[in-house]
Amino acid sequence: MRACIFDLDGVLVDTAKYHFIAWRNLASKLGVEFSEHDNEQLKGLSRDASLDYILNKGNIVATDVQREQWKEEKNNEYLALVLQMNENETLPNAKELLKELKSNNVKIALGSASKNAELILDRVNIKHYFDAIIDGTKTSRSKPDPEVFLLGAKALNCEPHECIVFEDALNGVKAAKSGGFYAIGIGEPEVLFEADKVYASLASVNFKMLELLS
Ligand code: G6P
Ligand code: MG
Numbered sequence: 001m002r003a004c005i006f007d008l009d010g011v012l013v014d015t016a017k018y019h020f021i022a023w024r025n026l027a028s029k030l031g032v033e034f035s036e037h038d039n040e041q042l043k044g045l046s047r048d049a050s051l052d053y054i055l056n057k058g059n060i061v062a063t064d065v066q067r068e069q070w071k072e073e074k075n076n077e078y079l080a081l082v083l084q085m086n087e088n089e090t091l092p093n094a095k096e097l098l099k100e101l102k103s104n105n106v107k108i109a110l111g112s113a114s115k116n117a118e119l120i121l122d123r124v125n126i127k128h129y130f131d132a133i134i135d136g137t138k139t140s141r142s143k144p145d146p147e148v149f150l151l152g153a154k155a156l157n158c159e160p161h162e163c164i165v166f167e168d169a170l171n172g173v174k175a176a177k178s179g180g181f182y183a184i185g186i187g188e189p190e191v192l193f194e195a196d197k198v199y200a201s202l203a204s205v206n207f208k209m210l211e212l213l214s
Contacts, residue, residue: 005163005165007166008135009112011167012094016168018081044175048142051067075116083123085123087125092203099129113135117133134155143171146179150179153179164181167192168187173185183197
């Protein structure tokens, strides 16, 4: 293992709850029901693909202008919640693991679909751990396409088989596996069944065990 590539939402920070609130409010305004199960399907998907999901669910045909307006509305609400985040809102052991990896010379990249990734990394004060940041502003294909992780590996000068990807979404695990990465799922094994290993959270992960995996 030469490098670790982390998804952001749901792995390092618990922002899924904020995405949920903001999408649910937009969906409700559009007359579409939006459950926790729906939110699970959106994990790892781009903002565009997420809106598509809601519009499809409600059989809504939208103009480009409406789409832009709804995405902006959702994002403004999401940002208002994210801007209230503080340094303590990283998930358990996230900071400690990043620190441990850094001190053992493991390269670290972010591989996130979010266009708000840098802002969030700043908010919770972990941006300095990353040697490369690949986010939704740098990718053109949504997970499960492996693009985001392949760009991450390239930015770190590593081959996919030298990198471990951490993901909380099945789409993200699929992206990692199809790109040739070792995939660690963070969440439930029933959901992330395609991952090489699944842990409930980063709290059960440390450098020594990662070293033994690869
Ligand atoms: C992450 C989240 C998704 C979210 C996507 C885009 O992958 O898991 O739920 O839709 O980022 O986020 P953004 O901040 O650009 O709207
Ligand atoms: Mg995620």
